Amino acid sequence: MAKRESVGKTEKVIEVPKWERVFDDFRALSDETLRLEEPKKEKFLETMSKFLTKQNWPFLLPYKLTLEACTHCGTCAEACSVYIGSGKKKIYSPVYRSDMLRKIYKKHFTLSGKLFGSLVGAKDPSEEDINALAEAVWRCTICRRCAMACPFGLDNGLITREARKIFADIGIAPDELKDKGVENHLKFGSAPKIPYEGLMNILEFLKEEIEEEKGVEVETPVDKKGAKYLVMNNAGDYLAFTETVQGIVEIMNYVNADWTLNSPNTGVFDVVNYGLFYSDEDFVRVMKAHVETINKLEPEYVVVGECGHAYDALAHFMKDLIPPEERPFKVISFMELVDGWIREGKLKLDKEKNPEPVTFHDSCKWGRTGGIYEEPRRILKAACKDFREMHPNREWNHCCGGGSGFAIMHKDDFFKFRMETYGRVKAEQLRQTGAKIVATICANCKAQFRELVEYWKLDMRYAGVSELVANALVY
Numbered sequence: 001m002a003k004r005e006s007v008g009k010t011e012k013v014i015e016v017p018k019w020e021r022v023f024d025d026f027r028a029l030s031d032e033t034l035r036l037e038e039p040k041k042e043k044f045l046e047t048m049s050k051f052l053t054k055q056n057w058p059f060l061l062p063y064k065l066t067l068e069a070c071t072h073c074g075t076c077a078e079a080c081s082v083y084i085g086s087g088k089k090k091i092y093s094p095v096y097r098s099d100m101l102r103k104i105y106k107k108h109f110t111l112s113g114k115l116f117g118s119l120v121g122a123k124d125p126s127e128e129d130i131n132a133l134a135e136a137v138w139r140c141t142i143c144r145r146c147a148m149a150c151p152f153g154l155d156n157g158l159i160t161r162e163a164r165k166i167f168a169d170i171g172i173a174p175d176e177l178k179d180k181g182v183e184n185h186l187k188f189g190s191a192p193k194i195p196y197e198g199l200m201n202i203l204e205f206l207k208e209e210i211e212e213e214k215g216v217e218v219e220t221p222v223d224k225k226g227a228k229y230l231v232m233n234n235a236g237d238y239l240a241f242t243e244t245v246q247g248i249v250e251i252m253n254y255v256n257a258d259w260t261l262n263s264p265n266t267g268v269f270d271v272v273n274y275g276l277f278y279s280d281e282d283f284v285r286v287m288k289a290h291v292e293t294i295n296k297l298e299p300e301y302v303v304v305g306e307c308g309h310a311y312d313a314l315a316h317f318m319k320d321l322i323p324p325e326e327r328p329f330k331v332i333s334f335m336e337l338v339d340g341w342i343r344e345g346k347l348k349l350d351k352e353k354n355p356e357p358v359t360f361h362d363s364c365k366w367g368r369t370g371g372i373y374e375e376p377r378r379i380l381k382a383a384c385k386d387f388r389e390m391h392p393n394r395e396w397n398h399c400c401g402g403g404s405g406f407a408i409m410h411k412d413d414f415f416k417f418r419m420e421t422y423g424r425v426k427a428e429q430l431r432q433t434g435a436k437i438v439a440t441i442c443a444n445c446k447a448q449f450r451e452l453v454e455y456w457k458l459d460m461r462y463a464g465v466s467e468l469v470a471n472a473l474v475y
Contacts, residue, residue, distance in 0.1 A: 019412050022131045024091060027412035028138035028174055040130045040170060045108055047169045051162060052109060056280075058320060063162050066154040067105050070095060076156055079149035081398045082139060085421035092139060092421070094146040094156035100133045101163050134172055137163045141406055141422065142277070143364040143399035161278070168279040177405045181274035182282045186289055189264030190235035191272060196264050202238050203261070206246045210253075216475060218253040223297065224260035230299035231261055231334070232290075234307040234443040235270035237464075241446050244306050247466030248334060254473055255346045260297065267293030271310040272443075276317075277405045284321060287313060291322055294329055302331045306441040306464050308365030309403075315370070333366075335441060338469060339375040342382050349383045349472040357386040358468065359435035361426075361449075362397035363442035376441055376465050383472040390433045398425050400440075402448025418448065419455045427456035436460050439468060 019027050020036060027034075054060065077083045077093040086092045099121075106113035106122035113122030123129075142157040150156075167173065185191045194202075203220040210218050221227070231252065237244045252259045262269045268289045275283030290313075294302055304311045315331045341347045360380055366372045373394045381387050390397070401422025406414075426448075430438055438449060438460055449462035 022128070023133075023135035024139070026139075026414050026417045027135060028409055028414055029134060029172065030175065030411060033172055033175060034131060034134055035172070036131060039127055040172075041125060041127055043170045044125075044130050044166060045104075047166045048104070049109070050169075051165060052105075056162075058280075058317075059158060059162065062155055062158055066098070066156065066159055067102050068110075069152055070098065070102070070154055071152070073151070075149050075151060076146035076154075079145045081143065081145065081401070081425045082141075082421045085424040091136075094140070097136050097140060098156045098159040100129070100136055101159055104129075133163060134167050137167070138174065138406075138409075139417070141364065141399050141401065141403035143403055144368050145364075145396070145399065148368065148395055164278040165280060168282070173278050174405065174409060176408045177274045177277055178279075178282070181272075181405070182279075182286060185268060185270055185272065185274070185286060189268050190270035191274065192235050192239055192270075194235055194238060194264070194270075199238065199263055199269070202242070202245075203249075206242060206249055209246060210250050214250070214473075214475065216253075218249060220249055221260040222263050223266050225296075226298050227258050227260040228300045229257055229259040229303050229337075230294060230297055230301070230329075231259055231303045231305060232269065232271035232310070233261075233305035234272050234310065236272075236443045236447070237305065237307075240450075241306075241443060241464060243467040244443075244446075244464035247464060247468075247470035248305060250470040250473065251338060251341075251347070251466060255341055259303075260299070262293065262297060266296050269293070271304055271307050271314075273310060273313040274405060276309050276313050283313070283317075287318060287321060290314065291318070291327055295326075299329055302329050303337055304331065304333050306334065306443060306446075306466060308363040308370060308442040308444070311372070312365045312369050333370075333372055333375070334466065335366075335372055335375040335379065338466070339378055342379060347469070348474040349469065350474050351383065351385040351472065353472045354384040354437075354468050355386070356384075356436040357388055357434060358384040358437045358439055358463075359388045359390045359430070359433040360393075360465075361390070361400060361438055361440040361445055362394055363440055363445050364399050364403050366441055367397065368395055372441075376439070379465055379469060380439060383469045388433050388435050390429045390435075398422070398429060400426050400445045400448040400452070402442075402444040405444070407444040407447035415451070419452065423448070423452050423455065427452055427458060430458055430460060437468075438462050439465050441465050 083092045103123035112120045137160050140160045144157040147155040181191045273286040275286050401418045
């Protein structure tokens with residue numbers, strides 16, 4: 001493969017090595033990460049064995065049930081956005097991907113598989129099979145739409161994540177999530193390494209923008225101890241989707257809330273937890289860092305901004321993984337907070353300020369795993385003149401294709417995979433609404449929509465719900 005590069009008035013051709021195909025036409029893992037020539041089978045089986053014990057207690061029962069009980073009926077495939085968007089290619093079926101691990105499980109961890117081998121669907125994997133599986137698990141955003149469709153409630157998304165855990169344990173995970181994500185987060189306070197001075201400059205800019213646009217004075221408190229509300233945002237919002245943070249700042253000031261943001265000076269201020277996508281160990285490392293940081297500031301509520309996987313981590317998993325005495329605070333989403341304030345009459349909104357037709361995208365982590373469906377709809381109906389549903393919606397909505405960290409993964413034309421599979425399905429959904437704005441409450445979804453709108457030439461823009469609420473405020 002070659003690319004052209006201009007040097008002055010001349011042009012030279014640079015040969016770029018083409019990565020080996022190990023599963024399909026794309027790669028999510030670099031050669032350096034996947035280490036193709038390194039034998040992995042022994043380590044893989046050893047780690048897989050570990051995750052089939054009580055050590056993996058939060059997931060063990062549904063994990064083994066899904067490995068053992070699948071009847072291959074194909075119902076999950078018809079619900080899978082990537083399978084549908086790919087033109088129903090067999091390799092993108094949830095069962096095909098799960099079977100790659102299921103065959104190994106049957107061969108090495110069941111008596112029937114050890115005795116009868118391929119007769120019962122068992123297979124001893126080759127090194128090539130292991131490499132292919134390492135890539136295959138990054139063709140699924142773990143949206144869990146397949147689990148909604150399964151007549152037995154089996155969860156192929158869980159199988160995908162369990163396989164990712166095995167690979168992470170032997171040092172194979174996308175650098176965007178591991179090195180640039182979790183490790184940067186723990187070392188610098190945020191995945192994009194925003195320094196204290198940089199954060200303060202961003203907040204000062206947003207303060208000036210609000211005051212100039214609206215003619216009102218606002219405050220952006222930071223690291224305030226004992227505030228009722230500690231608002232934690234996805235760090236990407238501070239850099240790429242500042243309108244979301246600006247909206248949150250304006251709303252908190254409008255209701256005169258006792259609130260604060262936090263900075264790297266207190267620990268981690270980025271509410272994301274990339275470990276959720278691929279590793280229990282890294283997931284818990286980040287969660288503990290969140291808890292330690294929050295407890296320094298002693299808020300009554302931790303308010304999760306527009307970040308679905310952060311809400312899943314802090315509102316749900318934390319209850320099982322962190323003892324109650326170590327988390328004296330309550331966790332609430334910003335949508336729940338705003339919805340309550342609208343119904344209490346604390347937020348006065350004028351729909352005419354948002355006259356364009358608006359639709360809402362149910363992000364997978366907010367919806368299928370978080371149960372946040374009606375709050376953003378009530379908010380948008382109160383703030384926008386023309387709210388339209390996309391179909392299907394709520395628990396049956398299609399993943400945008402940016403989930404599970406995909407929105408920040410671009411290597412080896414992975415961007416094309418996102419646009420041509422998940423993206424194809426979502427683009428058609430959006431077109432059918434006739435909306436000019438797609439509202440969402442997830443930074444991954446915003447990043448995907450930013451590229452999706454351009455790729456498919458959609459006549460619309462994306463926006464955070466907080467941005468639209470702030471725009472509708474009546475002073």
